[in-house]
Amino acid sequence: MTRRQLLRMIGLGAGSAAMYQAMSSLGFAAESNYRGPVSLSGAPKGSxxxxxxxxxxxxxxxxxxxxxxxxxxxxxxxARAGGRNWSLRGGDRYTELGGASQECRFDPGLYINPGPWRLPYHHRGILSYCKLLGVPLEAFVQVNNNAWLHNSQAFDGKPQRFRAVKADYHGHVAELLAKATQGSRLDALVSHEDQEKLLASLRDWGALDKNYAYVKGGLSNSRRGYERDPGGGLGGRPVFSEPLRLHDLLDSGLWGALPLGDDYDMQTTLFQPVGGMGMIGQAFARELGPLIRxxxxxxxxxxxxxxxxxxxxxxxxxxxxxxxxxxxxxxxxxxxxxxxxxxxxxxxxxxxxxxxxYAPAVKIGLQFKRRFWEEDEQIYGGISYTDLPIGVIGYPSTGYHGSGKGVLLGGYVWGLDAMEFTAMTPQQRVAKAVEYGSRIHPQYPAEFDNGVAVAWHRSPFTMGCFGMxxxxxxxxxxxxxxxxxxxxxxxxxxxxxxxxxxxxxxxxxxxxxxxxxxxxxxxxxxx
Amino acid sequence: MTRRQLLRMIGLGAGSAAMYQAMSSLGFAAESNYRGPVSLSGAPKGSxxxxxxxxxxxxxxxxxxxxxxxxxxxxxxxARAGGRNWSLRGGDRYTELGGASQECRFDPGLYINPGPWRLPYHHRGILSYCKLLGVPLEAFVQVNNNAWLHNSQAFDGKPQRFRAVKADYHGHVAELLAKATQGSRLDALVSHEDQEKLLASLRDWGALDKNYAYVKGGLSNSRRGYERDPGGGLGGRPVFSEPLRLHDLLDSGLWGALPLGDDYDMQTTLFQPVGGMGMIGQAFARELGPLIRxxxxxxxxxxxxxxxxxxxxxxxxxxxxxxxxxxxxxxxxxxxxxxxxxxxxxxxxxxxxxxxxYAPAVKIGLQFKRRFWEEDEQIYGGISYTDLPIGVIGYPSTGYHGSGKGVLLGGYVWGLDAMEFTAMTPQQRVAKAVEYGSRIHPQYPAEFDNGVAVAWHRSPFTMGCFGMxxxxxxxxxxxxxxxxxxxxxxxxxxxxxxxxxxxxxxxxxxxxxxxxxxxxxxxxxxx
CATH class of the missing domain: 3.50.50.60 (FAD/NAD(P)-binding domain)
Incomplete structure (x- = not known):
């Protein structure tokens, strides 16, 4: 995995925050100096x-x-309020700089958020306005253990389940540190009393066996999942799966996606407004009425x-x-x-x-004829990560088990790739997202229905995604x-x-x- | 931390699955041999x-x-269907063995699930019946990074945020393993080429600085959170928080709660039926109608x-x-x-x-006058863990930002503690849960409204929680x-x-x- 691929994965993976970290470690963080609702009063008469x-x-x-x-x-x-707070729905028309115009053809109730799509629990300011304006919230699933991690250059291009990569990385790290501890290699760093507690914690945390080894069996499988899951009645006994080897795991770079959901901005609990992020802007606009021209x-x-x-x-x-x-x-x-x-x-x-x-970024929404990610792959919400230019595939954290069509975030493209995508027509961006996505979900070509693509550098009202x-x-x-x-x-x-x-x-x-x-x-x- | 406390924390923490692991590593796992909807036909005439x-x-x-x-x-x-699939709501009456009878006095729309409360994404059988019977699902938040980890014997009894314990444990583990790697202490275990990749991964995964140290600053704080969060305008600069020391962290045993949400049974994405787990039983009962006597x-x-x-x-x-x-x-x-x-x-x-x-277990539901865990502490859904007999405090993964009353899972008591709680009257169990919970949420005494308690060993229809x-x-x-x-x-x-x-x-x-x-x-x- 090249440095560029790694940076891309980190950047794409985190959406924004981890990219800031890679760029600079100061001043790019998460919460707010919000101190509760403001209460200004006594404006000078006529001001x-x-x-x-x-x-x-x-x-x-x-x-x-x-x-x-x-x-x-x-x-x-x-002609609408909200700015980047925006949900594109069926019937909406969007014309970008250069004149290309798209009409969104999603089914009723389906949407894509071209701008922000997540509300962290500690963003007290925006959350307080959601409460004040009566915008209902639902949980946004960021980390989905059953979603895919995909590096086109690793594991023959076969995506791996997040849960397997995570369990195996933790297991190998725990086993290595346990061995170093047992081999008296940490004596200069950790007291003997702490070493005993460290070993106990590593066994528990890394799902190690009684010999402090991370191996195929009930313990590792209770985290990474099974070859055949346990079930009921006769024949319910599970069949165990084999962990990934440390060398292959390190080589794949897929570990880069593991801490993304630990980021302060991406930690549970995250929210999204019911019906799309744009519901916040719409609620403000209703409240302000004729004040807005x-x-x-x-x-x-x-x-x-x-x-x-x-x-x-x-x-x-x-x-x-x-x-x-x-x-x-x-x-x-x-x-x-x-x-x-x-x-x-x-x-x-x-x-x-x-x-x-301003950061370049492109978001692509793809409507499919059925929610195959749920029906075929048991992926409910969350995000798959890939080293391909689309960067991510985001699954809807709403409407679970719906029997109609569904909309995926088919790509959230950053950096140089975003520049390339911005140069394409909207139709080409959508086609590329379908092409790349097919390498993770082979159902794409048969199930694809229609799509929209917003390239932020061609947005007439921002000419970019956010200030870098x-x-x-x-x-x-x-x-x-x-x-x-x-x-x-x-x-x-x-x-x-x-x-x-x-x-x-x-x-x-x-x-x-x-x-x-x-x-x-x-x-x-x-x- | 005693062995008993540790086992309690593991047992309580995981609800069921991690306790199985502590008891036995074989045959206690997660998914199913479910093979899609069954389709039996051709029953012999009159059978x-x-x-x-x-x-x-x-x-x-x-x-x-x-x-x-x-x-x-x-x-x-x-007199109802569902068995342990059951939600207690205002107006419901429940009489346990021994004759103690409780009337639930929760406000409309609020409930507690005395039995199961979670549906893992890979439990395809039960999920398929939710879909078939039209039972809507919403995300169940298992891991909440802003919830509390509490050991009455550590940190002067002050609860710690999950995010801080997790970030600091990962950071210290990564730093130790990086030092062991740099000190050539892993040469016999890992090739030189892999050591370089291991170091790169540890820095990223553990939020280490360029010297592979886990220290106070922007990187550690981007996971564990800030002393004062970054904000807007003048004065928006963040103030950094200090990581917990490795010794204190190991001593606290709070690391025991970290892998619970990685368990195959507890991984994202988890669900709950909208309106309570009992909605599944009710849907089946409607479907079967007069077949049930x-x-x-x-x-x-x-x-x-x-x-x-x-x-x-x-x-x-x-x-x-x-x-x-x-x-x-x-x-x-x-x-x-x-x-x-x-x-x-x-x-x-x-x-x-x-x-x-059959396992002894007691669940206690507590209604409070307001959702202080959201309003005061930014805890939305998820679970706090404690070494106190209540074991957990569970926050509702629904009705976020509601301005009325709210119901917590005030305790999920296991093992010997469950036996003690079972011996109490329901009123005593509720009072104990309020008393213990006050040590984590000081708002308890002022905000408590009413409660119910189900001791499964006194349940007339199961006399226990589940087969062990x-x-x-x-x-x-x-x-x-x-x-x-x-x-x-x-x-x-x-x-x-x-x-x-x-x-x-x-x-x-x-x-x-x-x-x-x-x-x-x-x-x-x-x-």
Whole structure:
């Protein structure tokens, strides 16, 4: 397995978080400085705030500022709210940069989330809005022990069950460390008393036999699974399976996928809104109602000592420019877009806006005629990982045992592969995902029905998936990005230590409006 | 930590399966010899089968035999179907042996499953009946990284988060093995080429730094969690937490809980029926309708060359004896009860019936005024483990974010502790569970509302939780238990290699009726 394959597997595997780790170990982590629901009040009479972008950050800001007594207006580029909080369903049309247009043809009730798809238990900000807005949640299955790990260069290209790779890696590690301990090789590192406890723990944890060996038998099979499972009545006796050899396991690189579900961002319990991630954006939009002006493409942002003016075009009436004014502006437009909009801010913020490239990523949704992954392979929810460019196959954590059609996440493509996929037509991306996926699920060609593909670098409203901070960029630019420039403050996942996650959008918005409120109450000083 | 505490933690931890392992490593495992839906047909004209017990085994047998054309009658002791497949809800009354009677006072929609509470993904038999009968499923969260691990003798009795114990144990194990590898201490065990790959894998898997050390910082914290989580805007920078020391971790014994969710029976994806496990029994009962005669206490089973007669008392009319006759009998009465009922079978089956003791276990359901585990501690579903007699605290994997009351599994007591709890009144059991649980959740005393407790050894219909096979007993008696004796065949979890699980009941029933059908078609030979 090449370094590139390994990095790809780590990157793809973790979705986002493990990739951050591979890129940099600082400032890429998981939870929030969320401190419970905010309670702003006493907005100066007549104070107004213009919010740019009706994604999660913009709508959190609008919700809380309106409650505090501000006059609020939100300008949104799309004809819908939510931004990257988005579920594509049957009948939805999506046109990407370059003009390619797709109509999603999924059956009723089926969807794909082109953007975020998971809510960790510790993302208290976004979860609190789910509760507040009455968005029901269900468990998102991240780790599925019966899903596949696949390296096209290992085990003759045959995918292995997650449970077998995990049990065998733990078993071999435990056996090796037990042998080192018994051979007095750890005497300099661990006291004799602790060595005894270590041995006891390794036997239990690694499913070792009484000789501290990880071998074919009832113990290893109680983790990795059986050749033939135990059953009932006469003939119910199990047949044991053979563990993978340490050499083959190490060589395969499949161990790279084992810790993904241990990541703080990917640990149980994870959630998804019932009906798709987009239910959160829709709930906010219902709540805010006429505060949001849709189809408004901001083309200029200008501030002076009296206030802020955004000039925008109505996408339904091209060429017609209009203005919106307010005392303050919370701008949540992604930096990839914002960098192209004239805005009179100082060099520190302007340089920060220019310093953050956006990650390329492509998500592909595939509808199949039946839920063959459940019916044939007993895979319910969770994710299979592969070194192929599709990276993952995600199974729906909902509608289990449904007898109709089903939709898979047919690929979540990152890095260079994402660039290649972005260059294809949507139809080509879908075809490639079916081709690659067939090497893990041979049912693909016969069962495939239709698909959609979202390449984030061709998204007109973000031109990328999320802000990719490096450690150096963060040290130099992050605070400048977050500080007020006059009457303008930025918010969004890009203005957080939780990039790519909706929790970053929520907590950055709460931080920004808290500071805005302080300033407004203090009499509008912009110092 | 004493050996007893360790065994208790393992036993309690795993529910059933890990305890089997501690007791015996053979014949206690996980899946089934299920081979897809059975399709019997062509029952000899007029053939009849008497089924004793409307638990899962009995109702599977009834469903399939009726479909095959047999005349079927089911005698059930209780006033409801399901047996140990059972959910207690508000308004339900339960009277145990000894006469203590409880009325469950849970709020509408809340329940506790005194018996089975989980459905593993590979239990294809029971899952197929859920699909067939239209019982909707939802994910059961077994491992919750934010739940507690508690040893009253370690860390000053302060519970630790599962994620911290897991990350730190993996980290320390990885660091030790990496050091042994780097110190050439594994040269005799692992080739140099594999050592390099092993090191790379350990760094990734154990979240080690570039020097292969597990230390306070971004890497360890990306698994174990933070002192203060990363957030948005200014001030979003995380504060790192300190890992537990290896010595303290080994000493605590809390590592004993780490592999529980890796057990083949406890791996993701696990399910529960929406609305409680009892929904399966209820669905079967609706399907079978008048085939089931309730309140029928079997007092004698007699066979001769012509057929089988069961004599039973109607519990609603004590003293009045009635008889039911058929060509064949599928008896699913638990062995603990069956051993007390006169039945003319040969010594091999009679001795087998007497050879299997039943596990003591007590489950306690506690209703609280609010879901404080979610609101205060971000624990959504999953299980906390403790060395206290309650063993576990189970959080509901449903109704997340509900604003009303909530029900916890306040204890799942095993072994000697279960004997002690069984000797108490139900009210005392509930009070004890509240007292012990308060040491993990200080909110208990203020939030407690009401509770119920089921001590399986006092259950009139099973007198125990499930059949506890030893390796020796299985070698000597298992086949004799499963073989036909004349016109009688036994089925149930006790007649399977998957004791305690509903899948054992399903697969043993399918095996038994398959053999019954062969015999019936062959002309009723009882040889």
């Amino acid at each position: 107004s705030v213009l919010i740019l972008g009706a994604g999660i950050a913009g709508m959190v800001a609008a919700y809380e500022l309106r409650k505090a007594g501000y006059k609020v207006q939100v300008l949104e580029y799309n 849709y189809n408004a493409r901001v083309v200029d942002i200008h501030q002076d000592e009296h206030g802020v003016r955004a000039t925008f075009e109505d996408a339904t009436a091209p060429g017609s420019r209009q203005g919106a004014v307010a005392d303050w502006c919370v701008c949540t437009i992604p930096l990839s877009i914002l960098g192209q909009i004239p805005m009179n801010v100082g060099a520190p913020m302007a340089e920060a806006i220019a310093a953050v490239p 901070w490096t450690e150096a960029a963060r040290a130099r630019h992050y605070d400048n990005l977050c500080r007020f420039d006059g009457r303008i403050v930025l918010a969004g996942e890009h203005a957080s230590y939780i990039p790519a996650w909706q929790e970053g959008a929520v907590t950055s918005a709460l931080d920004a409006i808290g500071r805005l409120h302080q300033r407004a109450v203090a009499g509008g000083s912009v110092a | 009849s089968v008497l089924i004793l017990g409307a638990g899962i085994a009995g109702m599977v047998a009834a469903y399939e035999l009726r479909k095959a054309g047999y005349k079927v009658q089911v005698l059930e002791y209780n 309730y309140n029928a206490r079997v007092v004698d089973i007699h066979q001769d060359e012509h057929g089988v007669r069961a004599t039973f008392e109607d519990a609603t009319a004590p003293g009045s004896r009635q008889g039911a006759v058929a060509d064949w009998c599928v008896c699913t009465i638990p062995l603990s009860i069956l051993g007390q009922i006169p039945m003319n079978v040969g010594a091999p089956m009679a001795e087998a019936i007497a050879a299997v003791p 096979w030893t390796e020796a007993a299985r070698a000597r008696h298992y086949d004799n238990l499963c073989r036909f004796d004349g016109r009688i065949v036994l089925a149930g979890e006790h007649a399977s290699y998957i004791p305690a699980w509903q899948e054992g009941a399903v697969t043993s029933a399918l095996d038994a009726i398959g053999r019954l059908h062969q015999r019936a078609v062959a002309g009723g030979s009882v040889a």
